[in-house]
Amino acid sequence: MNLVIDIGNTSVKLHLFENDQKLSSETVDEETLMSSLKLLEVENSIKNVITSSVTNNYKKEFSEIFKSSNLFDLSDDKIKLPFKNSYKNSASLGQDRIALISSAFLNYENQNNLIIDLGTCITYDFIDLKGTYLGGAISPGLATRYKSLNQNTSNLPLLKHENIDKILGLTTDESIYIGVYNGVLGEINHYISSLKKSYSEFNVIITGGDSIFLLNKIKNAIFADQNFIAFGLNYIIKLNEAN
Numbered sequence: 302m303n304l305v306i307d308i309g310n311t312s313v314k315l316h317l318f319e320n321d322q323k324l325s326s327e328t329v330d331e332e333t334l335m336s337s338l339k340l341l342e343v344e345n346s347i348k349n350v351i352t353s354s355v356t357n358n359y360k361k362e363f364s365e366i367f368k369s370s371n372l373f374d375l376s377d378d379k380i381k382l383p384f385k386n387s388y389k390n391s392a393s394l395g396q397d398r399i400a401l402i403s404s405a406f407l408n409y410e411n412q413n414n415l416i417i418d419l420g421t422c423i424t425y426d427f428i429d430l431k432g433t434y435l436g437g438a439i440s441p442g443l444a445t446r447y448k449s450l451n452q453n454t455s456n457l458p459l460l461k462h463e464n465i466d467k468i469l470g471l472t473t474d475e476s477i478y479i480g481v482y483n484g485v486l487g488e489i490n491h492y493i494s495s496l497k498k499s500y501s502e503f504n505v506i507i508t509g510g511d512s513i514f515l516l517n518k519i520k521n522a523i524f525a526d527q528n529f530i531a532f533g534l535n536y537i538i539k540l541n542e543a544n
Contacts, residue, residue, distance in 0.1 A: 304347045304370075305534045306338075306363075308354035309397070310421040311510075316531040317345065321539075323528060331356065338366050349373065349538045353396040353530065373541055375399055381540045383407065385433045395424070397530060398437070402428050404525075404533030405506055413503035415496060417489060418530075419511040421445055425492055427503070440488060443511045446481045464514055486518055493519070 302324075305316040313334050317324045329337045341347065350363060351373040363372055373380060375396040383406045388394045397418070405414040405428055416426045419442060426437035441449065443462045451459035463478055470476030493505060507515060508525040516524060 302345055302347050303349045303351070303535055303538050304341065304345075304367075305531045305538075306350065306352040306354075307397070307400070307530055307534065308334075308352065308356055308359075309510075310355055314527075314531065315341065316528065316535070317341070317347075318531075318535045318538075321535070323531065323535075326528065326531070334359075335362060335366070338363070342366055342370075349542060351375070351534045351538050353400045353534055355395060355397050371542070373538055375537075380537070383432070383536065383540060384428055385431075387433055387435055394434075398424055398426050400530045400533040400537070401508065402426050402434050402533070403536050404529050405504075406432060407532060407536045408525075409504050409506070413500050414506055415493065415503050416506045416508070417492075417512075419443070419485075419507065419509035419515070423485070423488075423509075427496065427500075429500075438492065442509075443481060443485060443514065446484065447477070450477060450481075462511070462514060482514070486515065489515070489519060 303318040305318060307314040313329050313331055314326060315329065315337065316326045347367060347370050349371045350367050352363065353375060360374060378392065382399065383403050386394065401416045401418055405416050411430050413430050414428050418424045421442045421444060423440045423442050424437060427435045429435055447460050450457045457477065458474065460474060460477055464482065465475060465478050467475060467479060470479045505519060505522040506525050507519060507522050508529040512524060
């Protein structure tokens with residue numbers, strides 16, 4: 302059995318896999334992560350553990366909990382990945398982005414793929430049909446934009462996103478909702494149209510916690526579920542377990 306640990310900026314997702322089949326998932330916070338992992342270790346026969354983290358490195362803590370398991374570390378420069386990495390400093394490529402690119406390679410092999418992940422940040426990652434990662438972009442996510450408006454002004458409120466079917470706001474709240482939403486939507490559409498100048502055909506794969514707000518708003522996009530990153534991590538286990 303494989304344990305996939307996805308540590309994001311706001312929560313931690315734990316996934317159990319048996320070969321390629323996902324058995325279960327649960328969401329915890331970092332404060333209860335260790336107790337949750339200890340319980341999983343007792344209740345399951347976990348052979349392999351892999352982690353993607355955008356916050357802390359718990360390598361020491363995990364090695365103490367999973368003493369009988371194989372631990373795969375994405376920061377290890379010897380770990381085998383399914384794609385060729387053209388990032389200038391490969392060690393600086395985020396672990397979440399590595400997992401997303403791997404999942405795109407697994408699910409849409411021999412195709413050009415743009416993966417857009419909408420979370421605390423919006424990340425754009427492009428892998429071509431030859432399996433070469435060519436880079437991407439990073440910008441503030443929805444919640445980050447709302448926080449920025451509140452923290453960097455004197456009078457604007459801190460809002461949580463709501464979709465409203467308007468283009469002209471008649472209140473401050475409406476104006477913020479419209480501005481933030483259309484800013485994100487316009488950015489994504491512009492990025493896609495700019496990339497099409499170099500690549501006429503590619504999949505647009507949209508995932509992440511805030512992707513639901515853009516459902517049916519991006520033409521011909523593939524909306525991947527919240528487990529997309531987990532399948533990429535499990536695939537990396539499979540590649541390295543055979544070594």
